[in-house]
Amino acid sequence: MENLSTLLGKYGDEGDKLVFRILNSGDFLNQASDEQKQTTHSLLPLITEKGLRYDLTVPFARFVVQHRDKLMFPFKRYQIQPVWRADRPQKGRYREFFQCDVDVIGSNSLLNEVELIRIIAEVFQRLNIQVKIHLNNRKILAGIADVLDLSDRLTDITVAIDKLDKMGIAKVNEELLTKGIPAEAVERLQPLFVVNASHQETINSISGIIASSEIGMKGVEEMKSVLEYLSELTSTEQIVFDLSLARGLNYYTGTIFEVRAADVQIGSICGGGRYDNLTGIFGLPDVSGVGISFGADRIYDVMNELDVFPEQQDASSKVLLVNFGGKEERYALKLLETFRNKAIASELYPDNAKIGKQFAYADNKQIQFVIIAGSNEIENGSLSVKNMKTGEQYTAAVDECIDKIVSALAV
RNA sequence: GUGGGCAUAGCUCAGCUGGUUAGAGCAUCAGAUUGUGGUUCUGAGGGUCGUGGGUUCAAGUCCCAUUGUCCACCCCA
Numbered sequence: 001m002e003n004l005s006t007l008l009g010k011y012g013d014e015g016d017k018l019v020f021r022i023l024n025s026g027d028f029l030n031q032a033s034d035e036q037k038q039t040t041h042s043l044l045p046l047i048t049e050k051g052l053r054y055d056l057t058v059p060f061a062r063f064v065v066q067h068r069d070k071l072m073f074p075f076k077r078y079q080i081q082p083v084w085r086a087d088r089p090q091k092g093r094y095r096e097f098f099q100c101d102v103d104v105i106g107s108n109s110l111l112n113e114v115e116l117i118r119i120i121a122e123v124f125q126r127l128n129i130q131v132k133i134h135l136n137n138r139k140i141l142a143g144i145a146d147v148l149d150l151s152d153r154l155t156d157i158t159v160a161i162d163k164l165d166k167m168g169i170a171k172v173n174e175e176l177l178t179k180g181i182p183a184e185a186v187e188r189l190q191p192l193f194v195v196n197a198s199h200q201e202t203i204n205s206i207s208g209i210i211a212s213s214e215i216g217m218k219g220v221e222e223m224k225s226v227l228e229y230l231s232e233l234t235s236t237e238q239i240v241f242d243l244s245l246a247r248g249l250n251y252y253t254g255t256i257f258e259v260r261a262a263d264v265q266i267g268s269i270c271g272g273g274r275y276d277n278l279t280g281i282f283g284l285p286d287v288s289g290v291g292i293s294f295g296a297d298r299i300y301d302v303m304n305e306l307d308v309f310p311e312q313q314d315a316s317s318k319v320l321l322v323n324f325g326g327k328e329e330r331y332a333l334k335l336l337e338t339f340r341n342k343a344i345a346s347e348l349y350p351d352n353a354k355i356g357k358q359f360a361y362a363d364n365k366q367i368q369f370v371i372i373a374g375s376n377e378i379e380n381g382s383l384s385v386k387n388m389k390t391g392e393q394y395t396a397a398v399d400e401c402i403d404k405i406v407s408a409l410a411v
Numbered sequence: 412g413u414g415g416g417c418a419u420a421g422c423u424c425a426g427c428u429g430g431u432u433a434g435a436g437c438a439u440c441a442g443a444u445u446g447u448g449g450u451u452c453u454g455a456g457g458g459u460c461g462u463g464g465g466u467u468c469a470a471g472u473c474c475c476a477u478u479g480u481c482c483a484c485c486c487c488a
Contacts, residue, residue, distance in 0.1 A: 014486055017412070055488085083488085088412090090482055099488060159485095248486060258487095268488060295488025322446085359448040374446065388448070 002059055004051045006282070010058050012250045020086045021048040052084035056101040057291055058251070058278065064105055064289075065282040073106030073287070080296070092266040092298050103291030105279070110222060112290050113255045113274065114229040120259055120270055120292060121234060127299065128308040130262035131269070133238055136245035137223050138252050138273070140206060143216015147209060148185045154246070157181065161192065161244035169193045192243055199227050202241045222254060251275045257292055264302045270294045317347045318409055319369045320362040325352030332373050335383075335398075342402055344409065362388055369405055 001022065008016050021044070028047045029037070036042045053059050056079050064071060080100045089095050102119060104112040117133060124131045141158065145151040156179040160172050167175075172193065176186045191205035203224060210216035223241065230236055247256050254274035261269055272292030279287045303309055319339055321332045332348050339346040347367075349358045362370045372384040383401040386393040387408075396404070 012486090014412095018486080085487080087486080088482095089480090093487075097488065266488095267486090271488065293488065298488055324446085355446050356444080356448070361448085363448040370447080372446070376446090384446085386447070391448090393447080 001050055002053050002062070004049055006062050007051050007054055007058060010249070010251050010278070010281070011054060012248045014248055015054065015250070018085045018087050019054050020052040020084045022050040022052065023048055024050075053081075054085065055083050055249075056081060056099050056293060057103065057272075057275070060101065060103060060291075061105075061275075061278040061289070062282050064287070065279050065284040068284055071106075074104050074112075075106050076102075076104050078102045092301055094297055097298075098296035100294040100296055101291055102293075103289055105289030105291075106287050108288050110225050110229065110255070113226050114233070116272065116290065116292050117226075117230060117239070117257070118233065120257070121238065123294065124259070127303060129269075129299070129302055129306065131238060131259050132240050132262055134240045134242040134245045134258045134260065135223065135226065136242050136256050137219035137254055138256060139215050139219025139222065139254060140210065140243065141219075141246060143210035143213035143219055144189075146213040146216055148188065150181065150185060153179070153181060157189070158244050158246035161189075162246075164193060164244065165195065199236065199239075199241045202243065203227075206243060219254070226255060247271065247273060249273070251278045253277065254288075255290065261302045264305050266298055266301055268295070269298045269302060316365055317345045317367050319344055319346040319371060319405065320358070320365075320367045321346065321348040321371045321373065322355060322358050323349040323352050324374050328374055328378065331378055332371075335371070335373055338398075338402065342406060344402075344405060359386075359388075368409075371401070 004019070004021065007019050011018070024047050032043055032046045036046060060077070060079065064075065078101060080098060082096050083099050084096050085094075087093060087095060102116060104115070117135075120131075120133055141154055142151075144157065145154045148157075150157070157176065160175045160179065163175070164172050173186055176189070177183060188209060191208055194201065194205065197205070203220060207217070207220055210220070227236065227239070227241065230239060242258075245256055245258055247258065252273035253276040256273035257271060258268045259270035260267070270292060272290070274288065274290040276288045277285070278289065279285070321336055321339075323329055323332060329348075329352065336346055336348045349361065359370060361367075366388075368388055370386045370388060372386070374384075377383050377395070381398055382395050383398050384393060384395045385401050385405065394401075
């Protein structure tokens with residue numbers, strides 16, 4: 001939970017609407033005048049002053065500012081926690097979901113960007129998910145707006161460009177014109193609309209367009225460096241220099257990232273970027289940070305759809321002791337201790353249920369061994385062991401059975 | 412925030428232009444098999460048809476409202 005003052009104004013207009021607000025306690029309506037009660041807009045600030053965290057980055061920036069005396073910069077941290085969006089839920093979109101954040105704050109170096117991209121690549125490689133890592137730079141976008149003198153229309157432009165691969169150049173141009181972008185400006189943007197351009201081609205065409213914008217060219221330089229570093233480290237196949245990538249969050253100022261699964265349509269599964277002024281808002285200026293956030297729930301959805309989860313071992317117990325009740329039950333309880341002391345995850349069926357039911361339970365939970373210690377076994381100090389995978393069953397002395405199970409499980 | 416769909420057994424769903432006692436599969440339980448699972452067979456339990464109102468001789472079915480849920484747009488993880 002955060003104060004609304006920390007949350008609002010950082011995520012853009014759209015973002016502010018999606019912040020969950022918490023009603024004040026007490027008789028809050030008492031404070032409001034009749035006039036203020038007339039509209040939601042005027043009443044809202046009076047009755048809510050706290051909200052649920054919308055992401056992990058902004059609260060992190062607040063934390064860094066508050067604890068600046070105790071932190072060593074550059075400061076790195078990861079954080080896995082739920083966040084909330086007051087959105088209409090639908091496929092791949094949740095009101096509450098877990099983000100896994102990685103941030104480095106207090107360093108301007110583009111090496112941090114490179115490291116984060118390496119992390120992204122490795123994470124998804126290990127999870128067996130094919131992804132495209134889209135990169136862009138806010139300074140380039142600022143440069144475009146600069147050059148075209150259309151700062152306020154930047155969103156329309158990027159949204160339109162983003163549809164390039166879906167709709168084709170003609171439709172994109174049409175949309176730009178409908179949105180009121182001057183024909184002359186649209187004309188100047190044409191070099192960007194080359195499908196499947198290489199990184200170098202993209203750099204060349206964007207450089208041509210925004211050569212006169214100082215900030216724009218700075219962005220291009222940054223992108224060049226990042227791409228160069230990356231080419232030293234890894235194949236750049238999954239890296240997309242995507243000029244249409246904009247990201248709605250207001251606080252990004254440099255590199256921006258967005259990761260999409262290649263084979264599943266679910267929106268982005270990881271995103272992030274560089275923020276130069278976020279701590280400044282909370283009173284610590286000139287500290288730049290960069291971070292990314294994995295969307296755990298969406299990644300789970302993707303893995304489910306791709307069916308790349310490891311074979312479910314349902315790794316609960318390895319051994320089930322059948323419960324016969326009475327003194328056999330107490331004998332089994334002691335056996336349970338013995339098994340557990342041998343570090344074999346074991347359980348005793350809690351009720352004296354029918355044997356068939358207890359076997360079915362073991363079968364269902366994929367417990368590999370079922371141990372029968374009934375009156376016969378107790379009498380000769382033996383156990384009957386059934387391997388549920390192979391179906392074979394043997395009766396032997398207690399210690400021998402334990403040894404056999406231990407070695408069977410060790411394989 | 413805008414637009415649309417759906418709501419029937421524990422789960423997934425069928426139920427025709429309104430018409431008698433609302434069905435199936437899976438799951439559960441019992442039996443075939445009283446110390447042995449996965450397969451099979453037999454049987455049983457389980458529903459205020461989301462909620463409230465309306466139309467009608469008659470509503471799971473039509474109308475209105477409401478709640479929940481899902482989907483698309485927007486935006487994003």
